[in-house]
Amino acid sequence: MHPLRKHIEEIIPLTDEEFAYIFGHFQSIKKRKHQYIVQEGEVVSKEFWVITGCLKSYFFDHNGKEHILQFGLENWWITDYESFVKRTPSKIFIDCLEDCELLYITYDDREKLTTQLHKMERFWAKKSKYGRIALQNRILSLLKNSAKERYDLLLEQYPQLFQRVPKKLIAAYLGVSRETLSRLGE
Amino acid sequence: MHPLRKHIEEIIPLTDEEFAYIFGHFQSIKKRKHQYIVQEGEVVSKEFWVITGCLKSYFFDHNGKEHILQFGLENWWITDYESFVKRTPSKIFIDCLEDCELLYITYDDREKLTTQLHKMERFWAKKSKYGRIALQNRILSLLKNSAKERYDLLLEQYPQLFQRVPKKLIAAYLGVSRETLSRLGE
DNA sequence: TCTAGATCACATCATATCTGTGACATAGCT
DNA sequence: AGCTATGTCACAGATATGATGTGATCTAGA
Numbered sequence: 131m132h133p134l135r136k137h138i139e140e141i142i143p144l145t146d147e148e149f150a151y152i153f154g155h156f157q158s159i160k161k162r163k164h165q166y167i168v169q170e171g172e173v174v175s176k177e178f179w180v181i182t183g184c185l186k187s188y189f190f191d192h193n194g195k196e197h198i199l200q201f202g203l204e205n206w207w208i209t210d211y212e213s214f215v216k217r218t219p220s221k222i223f224i225d226c227l228e229d230c231e232l233l234y235i236t237y238d239d240r241e242k243l244t245t246q247l248h249k250m251e252r253f254w255a256k257k258s259k260y261g262r263i264a265l266q267n268r269i270l271s272l273l274k275n276s277a278k279e280r281y282d283l284l285l286e287q288y289p290q291l292f293q294r295v296p297k298k299l300i301a302a303y304l305g306v307s308r309e310t311l312s313r314l315g316e
Numbered sequence: 317m318h319p320l321r322k323h324i325e326e327i328i329p330l331t332d333e334e335f336a337y338i339f340g341h342f343q344s345i346k347k348r349k350h351q352y353i354v355q356e357g358e359v360v361s362k363e364f365w366v367i368t369g370c371l372k373s374y375f376f377d378h379n380g381k382e383h384i385l386q387f388g389l390e391n392w393w394i395t396d397y398e399s400f401v402k403r404t405p406s407k408i409f410i411d412c413l414e415d416c417e418l419l420y421i422t423y424d425d426r427e428k429l430t431t432q433l434h435k436m437e438r439f440w441a442k443k444s445k446y447g448r449i450a451l452q453n454r455i456l457s458l459l460k461n462s463a464k465e466r467y468d469l470l471l472e473q474y475p476q477l478f479q480r481v482p483k484k485l486i487a488a489y490l491g492v493s494r495e496t497l498s499r500l501g502e
Numbered sequence: 503t504c505t506a507g508a509t510c511a512c513a514t515c516a517t518a519t520c521t522g523t524g525a526c527a528t529a530g531c532t
Numbered sequence: 533a534g535c536t537a538t539g540t541c542a543c544a545g546a547t548a549t550g551a552t553g554t555g556a557t558c559t560a561g562a
Contacts, residue, residue, distance in 0.1 A: 164350035277538075296520060307539055312522055463507070482551060496507055498553055 133181060134233060137205050141256050142249050152250060155239040161230045167208075168224035174213040176234040180206050183230025184294055188302070189222045198303040201227075201291060207257065227295055277306040281314045319367060320419060323391050327442050328435050338436065341425040347416045353394075354410035360399040362420040366392050369416025370480055374488065375408045384489040387413075387477060393443065413481055463492045467500045 134156070135149045144152070158181070161167060167185070168174050178185075185202040187210065199222060202208035213220035214237060235243070244251045271280050281304060285292060292300065301311040317325075320342070321335045330338070344367070347353060353371065354360050364371075371388040373396065385408065388394035399406035400423060421429070430437045457466050467490060471478060478486065487497040 166351070297522095298520075308521085309523080309540080310538055313538095484551075493508055494552085495509080495554080499507095 133205065134179060137179075138253055141253050144249070148247065148249065151247065152243065155243045156233045156235050158231065158233050161226050161232065163226050163229055165230075166223060166225045167232070168210050168213075168220055168222065170221060170223055171219050172213075173217055174210045174220050175237045177207060177209040177214060177237075177240060178202070178224075179233045179235075180204055180208065181231040181233060183232070184227040185224055185230060186227055186295070186299060187222050187224040196302045197305070198299060201288075201295065201299075201303070203288075203290070203294075227299070272305060277304065277310055278314050280304045281306075281311065319391065320365060323365075324439055327439050330435070334433065334435065337433065338429065341429045342419045342421050344417065344419050347412045347418065349412050349415055352409060352411045353418070354396050354399075354406055354408065356407060356409055357405050358399075359403055360396045360406050361423045363393060363395040363400055363423075363426060364388070364410075365419045365421075366390055366394065367417040367419060369418070370413045371410055371416060372413055372481070372485060373408055373410040382488045383491070384485060387474075387481065387485075387489070389474075389476070389480075413485075458491060463490065463496060464500050466490050467492075467497065 132149070132153065134153065135144065138144060138149070138152070156179070161183075167176075167178060168187070170189070180202050182204055185208055187199045187202070187208060188196050189199070190196055200208060202224075208224060210220040210222050210224065212218065217237075240254075244254065271283060275283070284300070284304060297311055298308045301308045304311065306314070318335070318339065320339065321330065324330060324335070324338070342365070347369075353362075353364060354373070356375070366388045368390055371394055373385045373388070373394060374382055375385070376382055386394060388410075394410060396406040396408050396410065398404065403423075426440075430440065457469060461469070470486070470490060483497055484494045487494045490497065492500070
């Protein structure tokens with residue numbers, strides 16, 4: 131079974147025809163390490179789904195320091211939702227940390243698909259709710275937890291990340307310095 | 317004096333006002349190693365001029381082998397002229413081999429500039445002629461010279477290239493294998 | 503059949519980048 | 533005032549990636 135089908139069916143069951151119809155709205159691309167899929171300033175018209183590989187979405191603050199919003203691993207969705215939904219220029223970058231194989235759906239195709247297949251509306255609504263909860267928890271964690279606690283939480287939730295991406299990026303995600311992160315693991 | 321002014325004045329003299337007017341049609345960008353300035357499939361609307369850095373324009377043949385059309389070093393112009401002039405999707409990629417600082421002029425601005433400032437028409441006409449001659453010579457060289465002869469010619473004309481870009485790219489430019497190139501230097 | 507050059511496999515080297523760690527600075531808490 | 537958590541700076545060693553050279557073979561064309 132196609133991994134996207136498996137992914138969607140974790141939330142809503144699909145017939146073969148439905149999946150074929152949905153899948154027809156996606157296109158696939160390969161990108162290599164260092165390539166961007168979203169750049170600051172552009173209006174993002176695609177939502178990506180990671181088949182294989184690893185990406186980061188990030189921006190630079192006024193001191194030129196990098197902050198990571200999200201990593202994208204296998205079976206994750208990634209885009210700049212603000213730009214994608216509001217049709218405004220993006221404030222962020224998304225690029226590949228490894229060679230990647232991605233599926234994407236354009237804004238228009240996603241609109242069409244949701245109106246024509248009500249199930250997908252439900253799918254995305256659910257995804258969106260869970261995404262919102264995750265963001266909220268991250269904010270809470272940033273407010274109330276120490277660096278060590280945030281480190282432990284991340285390590286517990288996504289141990290693979292620590293094997294896969296450079297520690298300085300984990301640090302930029304947790305909001306601590308590279309050196310402090312290194313000392314947290316002691 | 318701005319390097320672009322120096323570059324243009326090697327062909328046509330300019331007043332301060334003229335250069336300021338010309339310069340107003342250009343924009344500057346920085347790109348880092350691995351970033352694309354042109355990708356296959358897009359209609360290229362910019363012509364780039366290299367302030368600092370190094371780029372390659374290239375494509376892949378049906379065997380997935382990379383072939384290099386042109387390198388871009390300081391004071392060189394680079395774009396996909398076919399796409400730029402004919403407004404058709406590009407068949408090539410151009411990306412940065414080093415961090416780069418570039419100037420670019422858009423198609424429309426170039427059109428405006430040439431109609432409004434006749435000198436620039438002369439400038440580009442001359443550039444274009446010389447570019448054409450260079451291309452023709454490259455074809456001749458590919459047809460009649462051995463790999464060793466092509467290697468020697470390139471080494472004579474652009475010795476800096478050999479210091480600056482990986483040998484496998486020199487090979488992809490000369491149309492020989494990496495290994496053969498390595499043995500040519502003996 | 504000789505030659506120029508390709509392809510494959512491998513070893514060595516160079517470079518970039520990642521990672522840990524000491525020394526020290528600083529801001530907020532108690 | 534002094535403690536704690538964290539940041540910043542500098543440096544050194546570890547690791548990974550890519551660049552380079554070279555032998556062994558293979559092939560197409562003069």
